[in-house]
Amino acid sequence: MKKRVMFVILLLSFLAVLLFIPSGTTVFAEGNEEETEKNLDDTVNDTLNGLDLTGFDELLNLLREYNDVSVANSVRTLVNDILAGKSELDFSYFLKFCSEILLGETVNILPQLILIAVFAILYAVLQNLNADFSSSSTQKILYLACFGLVVTVIGVMTAKNISSAVRTFEFMGKFSEVSFPVLITLVTALGGSASAAVYQPLILIFGNVLIVMIKTVIMPLFYVTFVFSLVGHLSDNVKLDKFSKTVKSAAEWILGIAFGTFVTLLTSQGITGAGLDNLAIRGAKFALSSYVPIIGNYLKDGFDIVLAGCIVVKNALGLCAVIILLFAVLVPLLKTIILMLGLKFTAALLQPVSDEKFSSLLYAVSDSFKILIVAVLCAGFAALLIVMMIIYTCNFGVL
Numbered sequence: 001m002k003k004r005v006m007f008v009i010l011l012l013s014f015l016a017v018l019l020f021i022p023s024g025t026t027v028f029a030e031g032n033e034e035e036t037e038k039n040l041d042d043t044v045n046d047t048l049n050g051l052d053l054t055g056f057d058e059l060l061n062l063l064r065e066y067n068d069v070s071v072a073n074s075v076r077t078l079v080n081d082i083l084a085g086k087s088e089l090d091f092s093y094f095l096k097f098c099s100e101i102l103l104g105e106t107v108n109i110l111p112q113l114i115l116i117a118v119f120a121i122l123y124a125v126l127q128n129l130n131a132d133f134s135s136s137s138t139q140k141i142l143y144l145a146c147f148g149l150v151v152t153v154i155g156v157m158t159a160k161n162i163s164s165a166v167r168t169f170e171f172m173g174k175f176s177e178v179s180f181p182v183l184i185t186l187v188t189a190l191g192g193s194a195s196a197a198v199y200q201p202l203i204l205i206f207g208n209v210l211i212v213m214i215k216t217v218i219m220p221l222f223y224v225t226f227v228f229s230l231v232g233h234l235s236d237n238v239k240l241d242k243f244s245k246t247v248k249s250a251a252e253w254i255l256g257i258a259f260g261t262f263v264t265l266l267t268s269q270g271i272t273g274a275g276l277d278n279l280a281i282r283g284a285k286f287a288l289s290s291y292v293p294i295i296g297n298y299l300k301d302g303f304d305i306v307l308a309g310c311i312v313v314k315n316a317l318g319l320c321a322v323i324i325l326l327f328a329v330l331v332p333l334l335k336t337i338i339l340m341l342g343l344k345f346t347a348a349l350l351q352p353v354s355d356e357k358f359s360s361l362l363y364a365v366s367d368s369f370k371i372l373i374v375a376v377l378c379a380g381f382a383a384l385l386i387v388m389m390i391i392y393t394c395n396f397g398v399l
């Protein structure tokens with residue numbers, strides 16, 4: 001009799017729970033793959049529709065304005081293409097994109113490099129016309145004229161790259177303000193409170209300290225190195241090459257220490273926070289399935305579907321952020337590399353046929369671009385590492 005009473009009570013409890021389950025909630029049965037897939041799609045769409053992605057669309061517009069790169073009409077479209085497996089942004093696309101940038105930039109700077117070579121060779125030809133030419137004041141006038149023309153061409157070429165790099169750092173600050181809060185919200189929704197507590201101050205450090213440091217400290221040091229490389233070759237009486245190298249070395253040390261410290265903190269604390277969140281959520285799922293009578297396993301399955309939907313959206317948005325970041329960094333980086341290599345190659349060609357001062361000038365100027373390249377690389381790598389750590393975080397059942 002007691003067993004029958006207990007059975008009736010349990011049955012009534014089960015029916016009462018079913019009656020009080022909200023109409024929008026679905027209980028998932030094991031083995032029903034079609035229903036599970038449909039509910040997962042619904043969860044993904046509901047989660048995606050609940051997010052404010054206007055900031056991501058602003059990033060796409062800035063990317064189109066700054067670098068003339070059109071990734072997608074909207075981030076929502078890009079996310080849907082990634083989830084549906086229709087995105088064309090694969091490795092071959094990036095390889096083709098990089099080759100087009102390299103070829104296009106080479107064609108753009110080639111006339112200016114030829115013009116620099118013409119001025120340097122013209123000076124060498126005029127210098128050798130008369131044996132007394134080297135000791136006359138005419139040589140100084142001609143050298144200053146040719147030097148001024150070469151510096152003017154270099155200045156025009158450099159101004160474009162500096163403007164592109166400055167816009168990239170501004171884009172990084174906007175990227176930090178827009179993308180990271182959305183990704184952190186998804187991490188928090190997944191129960192990653194420990195990871196969110198770690199990422200939030202590090203994201204503030206990235207946007208408010210590292211990017212600002214680059215714009216206010218590293219870029220002025222680059223300007224000093226660049227100007228001293230020019231002035232140091234104006235006359236044999238001006239010796240600034242050692243000072244220029246010292247400033248360049250100081251900028252590289254500052255970048256190395258700052259970003260090395262940031263990356264170390266991010267990786268160590270981020271991995272620790274992700275591990276704590278994994279343990280916490282696994283404990284919650286175990287308690288849900290073990291201590292909730294009768295329907296614990298059903299609730300756990302529904303809980304898994306909700307988690308899986310949030311994880312899919314988080315990782316898809318994270319991948320979109322990675323794509324946007326790569327396009328934002330690759331364009332100025334490749335252009336600066338091509339300019340640096342072009343100046344070095346021109347300096348190597350001019351060394352045996354022109355005055356040594358011209359080849360030394362080109363080589364010193366090209367060497368100063370290393371600061372710009374390292375700054376863009378460090379900023380891009382730090383932002384990329386944050387996004388990848390967020391993608392790694394809270395992938396329950398995935399990692």
